[in-house]
Amino acid sequence: MESSPTATATSRSAQPVEIFRYDDQIVRMFVVATALWAAVGMLVGVIIALQMPFWQANLGPYLSFGRLRPLHTNAVIFAFAGNAIFAAIYYSTQRLTKARMFSDLMSRIHFWGWQAIIVSAALTLPAGITTGKEYAELEWPIDIAIALVWIVFAVNFFGTLRMRREKHMYVALWFYIATIVTVAMLHVGNSLAIPVSFLKSYPIYAGVQDALVQWWYGHNAVAFFLTTPFLGLMYYFLPKAAERPVFSYRLSIVHFWSLVFIYIWAGPHHLNYTAIPEWAASLGMVFSVMLWMPSWGGMINGLFTLRGAWHKLRDSVVLKMFVIGITFYGMSTFEGPMLSVKTVNALSHYTDWTIGHVHAGALGWNGFMSFGLIYWLLPRLWRTKIWSDRLATTHFWIGTIGMLLYVMAMYTAGVTQGLMWRAFDETGRLAYPDFMETVIQIVPMYWVRLVGGTLYLVGVLLMIYNMIMTIRSAPKDLPDPAVAVPAA
Amino acid sequence: MKKIIQTDGRHRKLEGWPLVFTLITTASILVGGLVEFIPLVLVKSNVPVISTVTPFSPLELTGRDIYIREGCNNCHSQMVRPFRDEIERYGEYSKPGETIYERPFLWGSKRTGPDLARVGGKYPDLWHVRHMQDPRSTSPNSLMPPYAWLLEHELDLSKVSTKLARLQLLGTPYSDADVTAAEQSARAQAAAIAERVAADGGPQGIENKEIVALVAYLQRLGRDLKAASAP
Ligand code: HEM
Numbered sequence: 001m002e003s004s005p006t007a008t009a010t011s012r013s014a015q016p017v018e019i020f021r022y023d024d025q026i027v028r029m030f031v032v033a034t035a036l037w038a039a040v041g042m043l044v045g046v047i048i049a050l051q052m053p054f055w056q057a058n059l060g061p062y063l064s065f066g067r068l069r070p071l072h073t074n075a076v077i078f079a080f081a082g083n084a085i086f087a088a089i090y091y092s093t094q095r096l097t098k099a100r101m102f103s104d105l106m107s108r109i110h111f112w113g114w115q116a117i118i119v120s121a122a123l124t125l126p127a128g129i130t131t132g133k134e135y136a137e138l139e140w141p142i143d144i145a146i147a148l149v150w151i152v153f154a155v156n157f158f159g160t161l162r163m164r165r166e167k168h169m170y171v172a173l174w175f176y177i178a179t180i181v182t183v184a185m186l187h188v189g190n191s192l193a194i195p196v197s198f199l200k201s202y203p204i205y206a207g208v209q210d211a212l213v214q215w216w217y218g219h220n221a222v223a224f225f226l227t228t229p230f231l232g233l234m235y236y237f238l239p240k241a242a243e244r245p246v247f248s249y250r251l252s253i254v255h256f257w258s259l260v261f262i263y264i265w266a267g268p269h270h271l272n273y274t275a276i277p278e279w280a281a282s283l284g285m286v287f288s289v290m291l292w293m294p295s296w297g298g299m300i301n302g303l304f305t306l307r308g309a310w311h312k313l314r315d316s317v318v319l320k321m322f323v324i325g326i327t328f329y330g331m332s333t334f335e336g337p338m339l340s341v342k343t344v345n346a347l348s349h350y351t352d353w354t355i356g357h358v359h360a361g362a363l364g365w366n367g368f369m370s371f372g373l374i375y376w377l378l379p380r381l382w383r384t385k386i387w388s389d390r391l392a393t394t395h396f397w398i399g400t401i402g403m404l405l406y407v408m409a410m411y412t413a414g415v416t417q418g419l420m421w422r423a424f425d426e427t428g429r430l431a432y433p434d435f436m437e438t439v440i441q442i443v444p445m446y447w448v449r450l451v452g453g454t455l456y457l458v459g460v461l462l463m464i465y466n467m468i469m470t471i472r473s474a475p476k477d478l479p480d481p482a483v484a485v486p487a488a
Numbered sequence: 489m490k491k492i493i494q495t496d497g498r499h500r501k502l503e504g505w506p507l508v509f510t511l512i513t514t515a516s517i518l519v520g521g522l523v524e525f526i527p528l529v530l531v532k533s534n535v536p537v538i539s540t541v542t543p544f545s546p547l548e549l550t551g552r553d554i555y556i557r558e559g560c561n562n563c564h565s566q567m568v569r570p571f572r573d574e575i576e577r578y579g580e581y582s583k584p585g586e587t588i589y590e591r592p593f594l595w596g597s598k599r600t601g602p603d604l605a606r607v608g609g610k611y612p613d614l615w616h617v618r619h620m621q622d623p624r625s626t627s628p629n630s631l632m633p634p635y636a637w638l639l640e641h642e643l644d645l646s647k648v649s650t651k652l653a654r655l656q657l658l659g660t661p662y663s664d665a666d667v668t669a670a671e672q673s674a675r676a677q678a679a680a681i682a683e684r685v686a687a688d689g690g691p692q693g694i695e696n697k698e699i700v701a702l703v704a705y706l707q708r709l710g711r712d713l714k715a716a717s718a719p
């Protein structure tokens with residue numbers, strides 16, 4: 001990890017020093033936005049979870065399931081997870097480079113631009129303005145705005161790297177670099193479309209091509225929005241919280257490069273047995289199975305960082321959150337390669353098994369890593385103690401129980417329905433020819449998921465309450481922290 | 489390898505060069521992307537042509553856009569996989585050549601409801617009108633949301649000719665005449681459906697409601713392939 005800046009300044013007190021300040025205000029803004037959008041996105045999740053077993057909860061065109069589901073996915077991925085990774089990146093990049101962000105103005109444009117994009121998503125999606133492509137539903141004017149804001153973010157980030165006072169880039173920064181470059185490429189590549197009007201467009205790709213491009217994007221959105229930035233986050237904040245260096249430097253090199261190289265190839269595992277060329281499907285499957293290793297490299301590097309520090313878990317809600325997060329990362333990256341195997345996918349595809357896999361990753365990995373991040377940042381950014389450690393621990397337990405209920409229910413539902421779809425009776429006819437028979441069977445699981453999801457949301461609300469109380473007890477004046485380094 | 493990854497090895501040097509680091513990262517992600525892209529975009533033979541597959545009519549296209557607007561694809565796939573049970577349940581499995589005019593593709597990733605790739609012709613028009621208005625009226629335990637507003641909203645055909653023109657630009661084989669007559673053609677098809685629905689005892693005067701476009705689209709699904717297998 002980087003050495004303590006203050007130590008450097010005093011030990012060479014004879015030398016002239018240079019003083020600069022970290023921009024912590026921007027991190028505070030991203031942290032607050034993360035919490036806010038977590039509540040909104042997961043509230044919408046709970047609403048659609050209710051609509052599935054209880055159709056009466058579809059209230060008119062704007063609030064019907066088909067329109068709210070994309071709102072849920074966009075809000076939790078791009079608003080909740082997005083703001084969380086921006087908070088992590090803005091906090092850690094400044095510390096790792098020993099430099100203030102390149103441009104305060106760009107940081108603000110990034111922040112407000114991103115929030116404006118989210119608000120426009122929240123307005124257009126319920127209005128039925130959508131491209132119909134999963135995780136890329138936003139129409140072309142918003143897509144252009146996303147590209148522009150992302151460029152501002154990239155310039156700001158790489159500008160900071162240029163101004164760095166630390167020669168070597170720490171592993172977290174590698175993951176941020178991969179994230180920024182790849183998301184830009186994916187977003188542009190998949191969003192190419194020709195407008196019909198201000199709010200409607202047709203993609204330049206059709207049919208099979210569109211499917212392959214979409215899942216090249218969709219899979220790598222998972223890889224480079226929900227995985228690599230969170231790994232970067234883990235590499236910075238976990239050693240900080242555990243006060244231990246990262247387990248293995250070599251492992252980080254090997255798993256970083258193999259992860260970045262292999263991920264891109266795996267997209268077609270979303271299209272097993274569909275009407276795509278055989279070679280593409282097989283390629284996707286092979287690379288997905290290979291992904292298991294580098295993914296577990298990340299998990300091992302995370303968990304082993306805690307060697308000799310496990311006792312700290314008892315008192316640290318941050319570490320508790322991180323451990324659950326990393327464990328679920330390991331689980332979903334074991335499950336993912338398994339789901340990519342054609343024979344397994346034949347059963348799981350189109351069922352709730354996929355939904356279980358998604359939320360093991362989303363609630364377990366992205367959710368808990370973000371919560372850990374927030375609980376770690378709160379006292380440092382607002383220079384006070386967490387208002388209630390007990391409440392934070394309660395959040396941890398409620399969240400864990402909620403998540404377990406959610407994913408268990410979905411695995412049960414997915415496997416049950418998958419088996420029913422393919423069951424034949426003795427006479428060689430479908431055992432359940434009426435599709436609704438297979439749905440009614442799993443409705444109880446939808447109710448269990450609703451309970452689990454609601455608990456998880458309650459946990460988030462407890463965190464927000466804790467956060468408000470913590471911020472209220474913070475000193476009025478929060479100047480940016482000053483750092484002294486030897487003048488060059 | 490050891491020279492690269494040891495604590496003061498070559499990788500360590502690379503960590504001091506952000507630009508080079510970024511370029512190598514970019515190259516690593518481009519390889520996989522390009523290997524999958526180039527053959528698909530360049531080689532037409534990846535998608536065998538089916539001669540009976542034709543572009544959507546203007547009304548069907550309008551219905552398809554309503555389908556996208558309502559997010560029906562969040563609950564319904566349109567992709568029958570080549571398994572015995574799926575063929576039994578839904579019909580012939582889906583072929584790559586069937587979807588060449590689909591922008592965007594609507595294969596879906598979740599079957600909360602049944603696959604719709606072969607639903608065209610499975611039910612009379614009136615069934616769909618009733619089903620969309622109140623799914624419980626045709627399928628007692630259904631979980632599908634009702635879409636009664638489709639029977640009330642006016643059918644907007646003001647952009648249909650622009651839509652055809654844009655798709656023509658992208659290579660869909662619409663003739664210039666198709667583009668100019670798009671609205672007229674849509675009205676005629678809508679009138680025919682509305683008449684059938686009324687004759688079967690359904691609601692009157694739906695020819696200028698959104699529901700006709702959606703029904704036209706649903707009834708089209710899978711028809712091209714059935715035409716191919718007909719003698
Ligand atoms: C309170 C917590 C949550 C609840 C109750 C919830 C509920 C749901 C429901 C009901 C669906 C639709 C499933 C279906 O169509 O069968 C869904 C889909 C999805 N959710 Fe969540 N969700 C929650 C949190 C999250 C979080 C935190 C994330 C991501 C960071 C997330 C990401 C997704 C994604 C990506 C999908 C689409 C899955 C697919 O298409 O396969 N959810 N969620």
Ligand code: HEM
Pocket residue numbers: 134218222226227266269270271288289291292295329332333334335336337338339340341345348349350354357358361362365366597
């Ligand atoms: C080694 C890593 C992983 C592999 C190989 C993998 C593989 C897969 C496979 C095979 C599917 C099912 C596709 C289908 O049948 O439709 C899937 C779906 C999904 N996975 Fe993963 N997964 C991995 C890790 C993760 C992680 C860590 C997350 C999240 C945070 C995640 C999020 C998703 C999402 C959101 C979907 C649903 C896509 C959709 O259909 O809308 N995956 N994954």
